[in-house]
Amino acid sequence: MTVKIGFIGLGNMGAPMARNLKQSGYDVTGFDIQAPCPTELVAASSVEDAATSKDIVVTMLPNGAALQAVTHDILPVMSSGSLLLDCSTVEIDHARQAARDAYAKSIEFVDAPVSGGVVGAEAGTLTFMAGGRPSAFARARPLFDILGGKAVHCGETPGSGQAAKICNNMILGATMIVTCEAFALADQLGLDRQKMFDVVSTSSGYSWSLNAYCPAEGVGPESPADHNYKPGFAADLMLKDLRLAQMAAASTGLSTKMGQLATEIYADFVENKSGSGLDFSGILKMLKANG
Ligand code: NAD
Numbered sequence: 001m002t003v004k005i006g007f008i009g010l011g012n013m014g015a016p017m018a019r020n021l022k023q024s025g026y027d028v029t030g031f032d033i034q035a036p037c038p039t040e041l042v043a044a045s046s047v048e049d050a051a052t053s054k055d056i057v058v059t060m061l062p063n064g065a066a067l068q069a070v071t072h073d074i075l076p077v078m079s080s081g082s083l084l085l086d087c088s089t090v091e092i093d094h095a096r097q098a099a100r101d102a103y104a105k106s107i108e109f110v111d112a113p114v115s116g117g118v119v120g121a122e123a124g125t126l127t128f129m130a131g132g133r134p135s136a137f138a139r140a141r142p143l144f145d146i147l148g149g150k151a152v153h154c155g156e157t158p159g160s161g162q163a164a165k166i167c168n169n170m171i172l173g174a175t176m177i178v179t180c181e182a183f184a185l186a187d188q189l190g191l192d193r194q195k196m197f198d199v200v201s202t203s204s205g206y207s208w209s210l211n212a213y214c215p216a217e218g219v220g221p222e223s224p225a226d227h228n229y230k231p232g233f234a235a236d237l238m239l240k241d242l243r244l245a246q247m248a249a250a251s252t253g254l255s256t257k258m259g260q261l262a263t264e265i266y267a268d269f270v271e272n273k274s275g276s277g278l279d280f281s282g283i284l285k286m287l288k289a290n291g
Contacts, residue, residue, distance in 0.1 A: 002027045005143075006050040006057040008070055009088065010035045013114070014060030016122040017087070017147050021058075024146045029054070048077045056083045056143070063240070064094030071098045075105050083108040085140050087128070089241060092159035092166075092248055095131065099158030108136035111158055113165040114148070117233050125149045129168075131160030166248055169241035173262040173280070176209040176238075180284035183216045187288070193219050215281035224279035232279035239266040 003026055007018040010032040022028040022040045030041040031050035037043035044050035051057045051074035061067050067090050078084065084102050086095065086109070095111040102109040110132035120126040126148040130137055137153045144151035154160035182205070186196045197219045201211045213232075214220030224232035242263040249256045265283070269275035273286045 003056065004054045005029070006031070006044065006052075006054040006074075007041070007060070008032070008047060008050050008057065008074070009060035009062075009066070010037060011060065011062070012118050013087075013121045014058075016118070017058070017060060017126075020121075020124050020146055021143065047073050050074070052077045053079060054082060055079075056085055056139070058143070059084070059086045059088055061086075061088040061090075063088070064090035067094055067098060071101055075101055075107060078105065078107050080106040081108075083110065083136060083139050085110050085112060085143065087112050087114055089113045089165055089237075089244065090162060091244055092162045093251075095159040095162050096157075099132070108133065108139065109158055110136045110140050111161040112140065112144070112151070113161050115165070115168065116148070117231075120149075121147070128152070129154050129161040129164040131155050131158050131162065162244075163248065166241055166245040169238065170245040170256065170259040170262065172209065173238050173242050173266060174258045175207045176213075176215065176281055177262055177265055177283055179207065179209045180215050180281070180287055183284055184287040209281070213281060215284040224281055225284070229279040229282035229285055231277075232281070235266060235270050235275045235278055235280045235282060238280040239263070239270050242266055 005021055005026050005028045007028055007030045010018060010030050015038050018028055018030050019038050019040055028041045029044045029050050030037040031044040031047050047070060059070055067088055084107055099109040110130050112128045112130040114126040114128055116126040124147055128144045128148050128151040130151060130153050133156055154164045183193060186193060193216045200206060213223050215225050217225045224230055245259050246263050269283060269286050275282055
């Protein structure tokens with residue numbers, strides 16, 4: 001029998017993911033409070049309708065508050081024994097609360113935030129980092145195989161996927177800032193950007209930010225820098241993830257000073273320096289414009 005999926009949150013990421021599931025033969029019903037439902041899917045009339053009588057409900061929502069609102073509405077109507085698969089990036093505590101609420105209704109829960117952006121969502125090459133019971137992860141695996149190139153089961157505790165995601169993005173945010181600073185410094189020192197790339201990309205300063213996603217226009221592989229910093233991965237989303245990392249660090253009593261500074265720099269970029277809507281590598285543009 002065809003597995004029935006309810007897909008809630010059909011934005012930049014959710015719509016292509018839902019379409020890919022439909023194309024792979026799943027019976028997919030979609031719902032969003034704002035975005036239109038792709039024509040290939042069955043459009044639900046309400047969030048409850050999207051979750052009723054489904055084997056799996058996938059959520060791809062902007063934040064933890066939206067997840068809380070949606071779980072409040074759908075858990076009472078979801079079938080006992082079904083699976084709630086949340087692919088949004090949310091606070092660890094929100095993932096844990098959703099899991100507790102789901103378990104109380106005998107519903108399985110997996111948190112599985114993604115890396116790979118809209119391009120990865122469209123191409124079915126996302127990376128999933130998942131938290132939840134092994135049995136629930138096994139149930140989600142066929143969906144991960146369609147939507148992604150890789151899925152790592154990060155731990156049995158709900159929120160483990162979110163933990164892995166924010167650790168990764170704290171590294172990414174800080175690394176991108178210092179990569180941009182290095183290009184700005186190279187300019188000041190009269191060092192050709194291409195020469196700097198040629199050296200650093202094969203030296204100990206190499207990183208994904210420099211080698212694969214170079215923030216300098218015309219240098220390295222094609223990246224948002226070559227398209228006037230059109231995202232890609234928006235600075236607003238990087239700021240969101242850095243703030244989640246800071247909240248998580250504070251909740252454990254750990255001081256992460258580089259992560260904190262990266263959060264402040266992205267907040268300034270997004271809120272004061274016209275960075276909202278630009279790619280997160282646009283920090284280089286800000287450094288050149290503002291010194
Ligand atoms: P988006 O804002 O484009 O989509 C979210 C959708 O959720 C919107 O269409 C919104 O209307 C809908 N929504 C909000 N509240 C709802 C509710 N109560 N019921 C039904 N629908 C509701 O965001 P996105 O870019 O698709 O990102 C989704 C998630 O994926 C976020 O948590 C984001 O951090 C994460 N993420 C995004 C990217 C990216 O590059 N866009 C990359 C990795 C992870």
